[in-house]
Amino acid sequence: MSKLILTVDDSASMRMLLKVSLTAQGYAIEGAEDGVRGLERMQELDPDLLITDINMPHMDGFELIEAVRARPEFRGTPILVLSTEFSDEKKSRARDAGATGWITKPFDAEKLGAAIRRVCP
Amino acid sequence: MSEDRELDEIQAIFFEECVEGLGTAEAGLTAFANGDISADVIAGVFRAVHSIKGGAGAFGHNALLTFAHAFENVLERVRGGEIAATAALGQQLLTAFDTLADHVAAAMGKGDIPQDGPALAGLNALLEGGAPEEASSAPAPEPEPEPAAPTAAEADEMGFVPVAVALEDFDAPAPPPALAGDAGDNSREGDWRIAFAPSRAAMANGAEPLLVIRELQRMGARVVNADLTKLPPLRELEPEQGYIRWEMVLDGAVEQQELDECFDFVAPDSLIEYARENQPDSGPASAAATPAADAPAVLAPPEELAAPKDARDLAPPVLTVVPPGAPPAPPQPAEAKAFDGPSQTIRIDVTRLDMLLNLVGELVIRNSILNDRLSPEDHERVELPQLARLTREIQDNVMSLRAQPIRQAFSRVPRIVRELCSATQKQVNLEVQGEGTEVDKSVIEKIGEPLTHMIRNAIDHGLESPEERVAAGKDPVGTVRLSAEQKGARIVIRVSDDGRGIDRERVRRKAIEKGIVAPDDPLSDEDIDNLICAPGFSTAEVISNISGRGVGMDVVRTNVEALGGRIEISSTPGQGTSFTMVLPLTLAILDGMIVRIEGQRYVVPLAHVVESIRPDPGQVKALSPTSEVIDLRGSYVPVRRVSDIFALPAQERRSPEESLVIIAESDLAGCIGLMVDTIDDRRELVVKSLDQNLYPINGLSGATILGDGSIALILDIDALVSTANSSGARFTLKGMAA
Numbered sequence: 001m002s003k004l005i006l007t008v009d010d011s012a013s014m015r016m017l018l019k020v021s022l023t024a025q026g027y028a029i030e031g032a033e034d035g036v037r038g039l040e041r042m043q044e045l046d047p048d049l050l051i052t053d054i055n056m057p058h059m060d061g062f063e064l065i066e067a068v069r070a071r072p073e074f075r076g077t078p079i080l081v082l083s084t085e086f087s088d089e090k091k092s093r094a095r096d097a098g099a100t101g102w103i104t105k106p107f108d109a110e111k112l113g114a115a116i117r118r119v120c121p
Numbered sequence: 122m123s124e125d126r127e128l129d130e131i132q133a134i135f136f137e138e139c140v141e142g143l144g145t146a147e148a149g150l151t152a153f154a155n156g157d158i159s160a161d162v163i164a165g166v167f168r169a170v171h172s173i174k175g176g177a178g179a180f181g182h183n184a185l186l187t188f189a190h191a192f193e194n195v196l197e198r199v200r201g202g203e204i205a206a207t208a209a210l211g212q213q214l215l216t217a218f219d220t221l222a223d224h225v226a227a228a229m230g231k232g233d234i235p236q237d238g239p240a241l242a243g244l245n246a247l248l249e250g251g252a253p254e255e256a257s258s259a260p261a262p263e264p265e266p267e268p269a270a271p272t273a274a275e276a277d278e279m280g281f282v283p284v285a286v287a288l289e290d291f292d293a294p295a296p297p298p299a300l301a302g303d304a305g306d307n308s309r310e311g312d313w314r315i316a317f318a319p320s321r322a323a324m325a326n327g328a329e330p331l332l333v334i335r336e337l338q339r340m341g342a343r344v345v346n347a348d349l350t351k352l353p354p355l356r357e358l359e360p361e362q363g364y365i366r367w368e369m370v371l372d373g374a375v376e377q378q379e380l381d382e383c384f385d386f387v388a389p390d391s392l393i394e395y396a397r398e399n400q401p402d403s404g405p406a407s408a409a410a411t412p413a414a415d416a417p418a419v420l421a422p423p424e425e426l427a428a429p430k431d432a433r434d435l436a437p438p439v440l441t442v443v444p445p446g447a448p449p450a451p452p453q454p455a456e457a458k459a460f461d462g463p464s465q466t467i468r469i470d471v472t473r474l475d476m477l478l479n480l481v482g483e484l485v486i487r488n489s490i491l492n493d494r495l496s497p498e499d500h501e502r503v504e505l506p507q508l509a510r511l512t513r514e515i516q517d518n519v520m521s522l523r524a525q526p527i528r529q530a531f532s533r534v535p536r537i538v539r540e541l542c543s544a545t546q547k548q549v550n551l552e553v554q555g556e557g558t559e560v561d562k563s564v565i566e567k568i569g570e571p572l573t574h575m576i577r578n579a580i581d582h583g584l585e586s587p588e589e590r591v592a593a594g595k596d597p598v599g600t601v602r603l604s605a606e607q608k609g610a611r612i613v614i615r616v617s618d619d620g621r622g623i624d625r626e627r628v629r630r631k632a633i634e635k636g637i638v639a640p641d642d643p644l645s646d647e648d649i650d651n652l653i654c655a656p657g658f659s660t661a662e663v664i665s666n667i668s669g670r671g672v673g674m675d676v677v678r679t680n681v682e683a684l685g686g687r688i689e690i691s692s693t694p695g696q697g698t699s700f701t702m703v704l705p706l707t708l709a710i711l712d713g714m715i716v717r718i719e720g721q722r723y724v725v726p727l728a729h730v731v732e733s734i735r736p737d738p739g740q741v742k743a744l745s746p747t748s749e750v751i752d753l754r755g756s757y758v759p760v761r762r763v764s765d766i767f768a769l770p771a772q773e774r775r776s777p778e779e780s781l782v783i784i785a786e787s788d789l790a791g792c793i794g795l796m797v798d799t800i801d802d803r804r805e806l807v808v809k810s811l812d813q814n815l816y817p818i819n820g821l822s823g824a825t826i827l828g829d830g831s832i833a834l835i836l837d838i839d840a841l842v843s844t845a846n847s848s849g850a851r852f853t854l855k856g857m858a859a
Contacts, residue, residue, distance in 0.1 A: 011172050012468065013135035017179055020127055055168050069326075078327035084175045100327045101386030106178030111382070117339075118332050118386055 003120060004028045006045055008038035008064060009053040009082070014105075018051065018082075021109035027116070035059025039067050042074060049120040051103075054083040054090065062097045069098035078119035082107060134468070135176040139225045142169035143218075144532045150218055151535055154211030163206065167196040173225065182228040185221075188237050191244040192221055204247060217244055219536055311397035313371040313380065315342065318392035319363030328386055330363055336383050342371040366392065373397055471562060474523055481512075481519045482807035488512045489828030524559035527605045527612070530568050531556045534576055534603055541580045548587055548597055549580055554604040560612050564704055567684055568614065571677040575616040575700045576601065578674065583620035583698050593695065595619070608703075611686075611728070617699030623692040625649045632658060650690040654678040682839070685728075713806045713825070715833060716783065716797040719769045722833040724806060724825055725795065729785040729838040733800060741777035741796075751782055751794045758784060760794035761841065766820055787842035795841070808835065820844070 005027050007018045015031040022029050030045055032038040034056045042050065050068060054061035061081060068074045078100040083090070086104045094102055100119045103112060149166035174189035195214070198204045223235035315337065319330035334344070348366035352358070371380075384393050488509050495505060531553055538551045579601050584590075587597035602617045625646060632638045632652045644652075652658055656675040678688050686704035705711075705728070713724035714733075734740075734751070741751045741760055750757040760782060763769075775798065782794040806825040811818065822837035 010168075011135070011138055011176060013131050013138055013176050014179065016131040016134065017128075020131065055171050057168070076324075076327050078329070084171060084178065095326065095389075098326050105175050114336065114382070115385070118336050118383065119328060121329060121332055 002026050002028045003048040004030065004045060005049045005051060005116070005120075006030050006032065006038065006041055006047040007051045007082075008032045008035065008041075008056070008061070010034055010056040011053075014053070021107075021112060022116075024109070025113045035061065035064035035067070038064050042068055042077075043071075046073070047077070049116060050077060050079045051082050052079065054081060054085055054094070062093055065094065065097040065099050080115065080119060082112075132180050135180060136225075136229050137468075138176065139173050139229075142173050143222050143225060144529065145169040146221075147215075147218055147532060147535065148528075150211055150215045152211075153206070154208055154215055156208045156211075158206045158208070158211070160200070163196065163200050167193065167200050170196055170221070173221070177228065180228075182224075184234045184237070185224040185228045188221060188224050188241060191241055191248070192217060195244050195247045198248065210247075213243065213247075215535075215539070216240065219539070222536070312373045313342075313369075313375060313395050314398050315369040315371060315380070316366060316392065316394040317369070317384075317387075318348075318366035319387070320389075320391040321359075321362045323363035323387070323391055324361040330387065330391070333383055333387060334367060334369075337369060337371065340371060340375055340379065340383070342369040344369050363391065469522075471523070474519070478519050478523065481516050482809075484512055485516055485807055486826045486828075486830075490830050493828040520561070521559070523562050525562050525565055526556060527558050527560050527565060527568075527614070528556040530565050530572060531603060531605070533569065533573065537573055537576050538580065538601065541577065545581060546586065547580060547584050547599060549584065550598050550600045552600060552602045554602070555606045558605040558607055558612060560605075560704070564612070564684060567680065568702065568704065571680045571702065572614070572616070574674070574677045575702075576603070578700070579616050579618040579620070579698070583618035583622075585621050589621075593621075612704050614702040614704065615699055617697060619697040622694040622696055622698055623650055623653065623690075625692075625694070628652055647691075650692050653690060654688060711806050711808050711825070711835065712803075713835065714783070714803050715801040715827070716763070716781075716795075717799045717801050718763045718797050721769065722801060722827065722831065723763060723797075724833050724835040725783055725785060726822075726835065726838060727803065729787065731784040731786050731792065733781055733783045734794075736777045736780070736782055738778050741782070741794075749777075749796075751777075751784075753784065753794075758792050758794045760796055762796040763836070764796075766841065785838045785842070787839045791842060793838070793842045795836070806833075806835075 003026075005022060007015050007022075007029060008031070009015050009018070010033050012033070015033070019029040019031065030041060030047065032041045035052075036058045038050070038052060039059070041047075052061045052064055056064075059067070061083065065079055065081075068077070068079065079098065081091075081094045081099050081102045082105060083102070084105040086102075091102045101115060103115055146166045146169040149162045149169070152162050153166070170189055170193045174186060174193055177183075177186040177189055192214075195204065195217075199206050199210070204210065217240050220235050220237050220240040223232065224237065226232045227234040317330075317333070317337075323330045334342075338344075344367055346368040348368070349364075351366070352364045358364070380395055387393060488505075491503075491505060492500070492509065495503065500506065534553070535551060538549055541547070542549050580599075584599035584601070585593065585595075590597050590599065600619045602615070604617075605612060605614045607613075628649050629638075629644065629652075632649075632655065633640050635658060637652060637655050637658060638644065654674045654677070658675065674688075681688050681702050681704065684704055686702055689701040689703065690698065691701075692698040711724070712727040714727055714730055716723050716725055734753075736751060741749050742757075743749050747765070749760040749762075751760050760777075762780075777796065780796045780798060781800060782796050783800075784792055784794050786792045808823045809825060811821065811823055820837055820840050821834050822840075823835045824832050825835060827833050
């Protein structure tokens with residue numbers, strides 16, 4: 001059974017790019033277009049890993065991470081942030097919210113795979 | 122190869138997002154420039170530019186990336202209140218926006234990469250001027266995250282590594298600073314010695330230190346020691362805490378950066394030490410691997426490394442050290458609120474919508490067949506009215522799926538106006554109304570060009586220069602109004618200006634000169650105004666760069682008419698001109714009059730019908746055996762018998778008094794009277810195209826299926842009128858419709 005990753009990003013092209021890159025590495029990918037939908041999909045799918053953008057409408061990445069972590073069943077689910085932002089302040093906010101790691105866009109597929117292996121067995 | 126194609130497809134979607142993003146950004150910035158400076162507006166613009174930047178990086182559009190990045194930085198500071206949000210700034214950002222739009226166009230292959238030097242310098246000037254806190258704490262304020270993202274484009278990194286390290290690694294392939302000193306010995310690096318003690322919080326946030334160890338092992342690391350001294354008795358052991366200190370050895374060929382990345386997600390208070398051993402020159406092993414000579418040593422215990430402000434940083438402590446002198450991270454907005462973005466959407470291929478629309482059309486037809494064939498009692502028994510209502514609702518809903526706000530077509534206008542203002546030195550205030558009016562997608566796609574031309578025409582020809590306006594007692598700033606509204610099944614788009622109006626004497630002279638009208642033709646004011654749209658007419662003495670281009674208003678008219686619409690012009694000298702496009706809301710549904718001729722049924726599009734007449738004896742006069750005219754309150758309109766046009770086998774020639782004459786008007790060529798036997802009905806019809814099955818037939822524009830299942834052909838009034846007029850005298854009945 002391949003690992004299931006939920007990617008949350010408001011850009012459809014970014015979701016597709018992630019899907020193409022990660023499907024090629026043997027992951028099963030599902031997507032959601034904002035935090036609200038992302039949280040719904042988390043509950044539906046219970047994925048092995050959540051990868052989320054920060055700047056999104058309705059519910060941003062920070063809020064999504066907090067909402068996911070607030071649920072006991074997702075306490076141990078690794079969460080990676082994938083964002084074009086890279087300020088230390090944002091990263092530490094993400095960590096406070098409960099993110100496992102931070103990846104900066106644009107991403108390289110191979111390194112993204114390595115990063116995933118470091119958080120998702 | 123298929124992956125390439127896949128990427129191309131994704132890129133195509135990215136471009137769509139760019140276009141949407143640009144629309145959002147422009148609308149926001151325009152509001153901004155007009156003084157509507159709310160947090161939501163700024164956040165919306167920021168997010169739009171941010172997304173463009175993200176995709177630009179992913180697809181390697183570096184020029185776009187660099188520019189979007191600078192733009193985003195400015196917006197971020199505006200959002201954070203560090204740069205004062207004023208209307209003037211909005212204006213400045215709009216100018217920068219135009220360059221951004223050009224960059225997007227270049228990325229899409231529609232034009233060259235713009236010369237963005239001045240625009241970029243303007244943005245950077247805003248950045249420098251707008252961060253006073255930084256300026257005071259660091260003498261040479263360096264826009265903090267500036268170079269990282271742009272340079273990241275072609276590199277293959279993900280930027281896990283905090284900026285300070287990443288930049289040196291990616292920008293210059295030179296050896297890391299710490300190793301520069303012993304460059305001679307670089308050929309053979311010492312092996313890495315690694316110590317790793319996951320902290321108590323090691324497994325917080327879903328992290329798993331074991332995976333880091335596995336990753337290191339995958340890179341070739343061997344565990345040489347596991348220090349278990351801190352391991353508590355089983356009873357006291359907390360399964361989610363780290364107690365073991367691991368020591369590993371790793372081949373020296375591995376780059377430090379790879380190691381850095383490995384530890385990137387490790388909880389910040391874990392102990393992480395790594396250094397090369399056996400370095401000939403550098404004495405203690407620890408010093409060699411220090412990322413920067415003047416930064417705290419890598420091997421220092423984490424407590425010493427974590428500067429207070431970085432204490433909770435995501436990156437491991439050894440890497441978060443900010444080189445001395447570097448500016449602190451800029452203050453961030455207190456709270457990034459949830460953005461009010463557009464509603465959730467999915468993308469559907471338009472061809473699939475069309476297919477759905479077509480099927481719903483069939484459903485409507487089946488419905489009316491049932492309606493015709495069932496007795497009234499059966500209607501009630503099978504609840505036909507309910508089914509009909511449901512069908513109608515489905516139809517409306519499917520239609521609305523294709524409908525989009527005309528805003529998309531209007532969004533280009535502000536830019537055109539800005540460009541024209543600077544090219545003509547005129548001052549223009551653009552007022553837009555009704556941009557939420559929804560129109561079928563096919564219509565939106567096709568009105569862009571006519572609209573652009575009408576706007577250009579209004580500013581270039583319609584409005585006077587500020588001096589002339591002042592001399593005429595007007596506000597030096599001209600006004601151009603753009604509006605859209607729905608009227609029944611039509612959409613009315615109007616471009617009006619408060620300029621000088623049409624110089625009718627000049628237009629008339631020109632038309633005579635060009636042989637479009639004869640010198641003695643009696644022409645009403647309206648006729649003269651309409652000459653502007655006549656083929657081959659252009660009043661600009663010198664074809665101007667702006668509205669000229671050798672394309673006249675006649676092309677606009679042709680385009681609009683191809684959409685089944687028409688153009689109306691009205692002008693008041695000294696007060697302005699307005700051009701009105703009247704277009705069908707959709708090209709798939711038609712309001713039609715069903716007529717019967719020799720037992721066959723035809724549809725006359727209702728939009729063309731002026732009136733229908735039961736002729737009095739003698740009102741229809743035969744000019745020759747094949748041509749007749751009807752006397753309509755003193756003017757004569759040619760009459761065609763539909764049975765003649767399509768050579769229907771007629772038993773006997775009906776007298777006009779037994780027939781009906783439908784007066785239909787074409788914007789192209791005037792009026793015609795169509796002689797038919799009876800009028801059956803008036804209803805909305807689903808248009809079926811004929812061209813999939815038949816060659817184009819002059820005089821027919823399509824077909825529809827009636828309630829009884831039979832087919833009725835739709836008459837093409839424009840074609841019929843021109844055929845009628847080409848053989849006989851030319852009639853115009855302007856104003857008759859009113």
